[in-house]
Amino acid sequence: xxxxxxxxxxxxxxxxxxxxxxxxxxxxxxxxxxxxxxxxxxxxxxxxxxxxxxxxxxxxxxxxxxxxxxxxxxxxxxxxxxxxxxxxxxxxxxxxxxxxx
Amino acid sequence: xxxxxxxxxxxxxxxxxxxxxxxxxxxxxxxxxxxxxxxxxxxxxxxxxxxxxxxxxxxxxxxxxxxxxxxxxxxxxxxxxxxxxxxxxxxxxxxxxxxxxxxxxxxxxxxxxxxxxxxxxxxxxxxxxxxxxxxxxxxxxxxxxxxxxxxxxxxxxxxxxxxxxxxxxxxxxxxxxxxxxxxxxxxxxxxxxxxxxxxxxxxxxxxxxxxxxxxxxxxxxxxxxxxxxxxxxxxxxxxxxxxxxxxxxxxxxxxxxxxxxxxxxxxxxxxxxxxxxxxxxxxxxxxxxxxxxxxxxxxxxxxxxxxxxxxxxxxxxxxxxxxxxxxxxxxxxxxxxxxxxxxxxxxxxxxxxxxxxxxxxxxxxxxxxxxxxxxxxxxxxxxxxxxxxxxxxxxxx
Numbered sequence: 001x002x003x004x005x006x007x008x009x010x011x012x013x014x015x016x017x018x019x020x021x022x023x024x025x026x027x028x029x030x031x032x033x034x035x036x037x038x039x040x041x042x043x044x045x046x047x048x049x050x051x052x053x054x055x056x057x058x059x060x061x062x063x064x065x066x067x068x069x070x071x072x073x074x075x076x077x078x079x080x081x082x083x084x085x086x087x088x089x090x091x092x093x094x095x096x097x098x099x100x101x
Numbered sequence: 102x103x104x105x106x107x108x109x110x111x112x113x114x115x116x117x118x119x120x121x122x123x124x125x126x127x128x129x130x131x132x133x134x135x136x137x138x139x140x141x142x143x144x145x146x147x148x149x150x151x152x153x154x155x156x157x158x159x160x161x162x163x164x165x166x167x168x169x170x171x172x173x174x175x176x177x178x179x180x181x182x183x184x185x186x187x188x189x190x191x192x193x194x195x196x197x198x199x200x201x202x203x204x205x206x207x208x209x210x211x212x213x214x215x216x217x218x219x220x221x222x223x224x225x226x227x228x229x230x231x232x233x234x235x236x237x238x239x240x241x242x243x244x245x246x247x248x249x250x251x252x253x254x255x256x257x258x259x260x261x262x263x264x265x266x267x268x269x270x271x272x273x274x275x276x277x278x279x280x281x282x283x284x285x286x287x288x289x290x291x292x293x294x295x296x297x298x299x300x301x302x303x304x305x306x307x308x309x310x311x312x313x314x315x316x317x318x319x320x321x322x323x324x325x326x327x328x329x330x331x332x333x334x335x336x337x338x339x340x341x342x343x344x345x346x347x348x349x350x351x352x353x354x355x356x357x358x359x360x361x362x363x364x365x366x367x368x369x370x371x372x373x374x375x376x377x378x379x380x381x382x383x384x385x386x387x388x389x390x391x392x393x394x395x396x397x398x399x400x401x402x403x404x405x406x407x408x409x410x411x412x413x414x415x416x417x418x419x420x421x422x423x424x425x426x427x428x429x430x431x432x433x434x435x436x437x438x439x440x441x442x443x444x445x446x447x448x449x450x451x452x453x454x455x456x457x458x459x460x461x462x463x464x465x466x467x468x469x470x471x472x473x474x475x476x477x478x479x480x481x482x483x484x485x486x487x488x489x490x491x492x493x494x495x496x497x498x
Binding site: 015016017018040041042043044058059061062063064076078081083084085086087088090092095 | 251253256287316319320323324325328330332333334336340406424425426443444
């Protein structure tokens with residue numbers, strides 16, 4: 001079972017199918033990425049450079065817009081991707097999504 | 102499979118005595134009555150509000166005449182605004198034993214509990230005589246929901262439940278998916294699956310309403326745990342939630358309390374109509390489960406990644422766990438281990454077939470994990486709807 005799942009060939013992100021450690025190299029066909037940080041099961045990794053302002057797709061469906069340039073191997077989450085519909089936030093003090101950043 | 106035959110021709114898979122409080126002030130008494138019957142099929146439902154609400158009225162009527170319900174004890178304080186006599190009449194007309202007890206006229210807490218316990222005990226005995234008749238998958242309405250979702254929900258549990266839905270519909274059954282607040286971003290995909298262009302327009306209008314409603318509220322149907330589990334935006338969560346609809350055409354658009362009239366897949370619109378009133382459309386998963394049950398669902402399929410433990414009053418909840426790490430932590434609460442797919446230990450088709458087989462077993466009386474653990478959550482709050490139009494149910498006169 002590949003540790004990285006790409007739901008559609010055109011998707012710029014892959015999904016961790018298990019916990020992945022920083023520095024781990026993964027292959028998706030001829031494509032290789034190295035995880036820039038620990039990536040928990042289910043979280044997303046950039047498979048190519050994503051420009052700020054680019055719509056990011058998963059399974060060929062837009063899941064948001066990149067707020068900064070994202071580089072291959074970086075985690076894609078609330079720190080660099082925003083909703084095109086309704087913002088994501090929590091009021092819980094000290095709670096950072098996915099304990100990232 | 103065998104079911105309990107009701108006077109409207111529907112078949113129940115459980116024979117529950119519902120103890121229904123008609124205002125929060127009567128809730129404790131209702132729970133004390135039910136507490137005498139722990140482990141027996143006596144479930145508490147109710148509406149906490151003191152002021153009348155047509156949506157709550159309709160929900161209570163549909164729930165009290167649900168095929169899984171055999172008898173109803175209505176518990177009133179006495180001064181609340183609920184249409185209690187109208188509700189009693191509807192239940193009596195359905196042929197079910199019903200009693201309406203008022204706490205103020207019965208003399209307070211203790212005497213009402215005593216009266217209620219006597220009545221429920223008698224009703225349980227009477228229900229042993231309910232005729233059981235053969236039933237098939239074509240007699241089933243199954244609702245689906247996801248709660249405590251993470252990024253695995255859309256990869257394993259939801260698509261597997263979608264496959265089970267495909268099988269159910271092929272066998273003549275009816276399937277309902279909902280959470281329109283968690284389908285934002287999938288508007289056109291759903292419209293393309295509508296059986297008629299007019300229904301497609303209704304679905305688009307429903308989703309426009311949904312987006313506007315949540316924009317006004319300023320927060321989507323998105324919890325902190327969703328993000329901890331790898332979901333970044335509401336549209337990403339929607340993508341996973343949508344997978345539980347399977348591959349059938351969409352046969353109709355329902356609102357809470359509408360019963361799907363024929364075989365097929367239905368979308369349940371849970372977002373109130375008109376200006377934004379009364380707060381969040383569904384304040385938690387059980388508010389949605391109650392609406393699926395009010396639409397006639399005898400069974401609920403519940404996908405969870407983070408690990409929800411809830412069940413429901415009236416209808417059994419089958420818990421499908423999407424995340425293999427969560428399953429290892431919480432297996433006692435989970436009916437199906439869909440996370441096997443992520444670890445290469447099963448295919449989506451395997452899990453879909455397992456879910457469908459479990460639907461048939463539970464319909465035939467097997468208890469789900471949440472039933473064994475006595476989970477009987479229930480919540481009903483204020484909402485406001487206009488009735489669906491004829492184009493929402495094509496092919497039905």
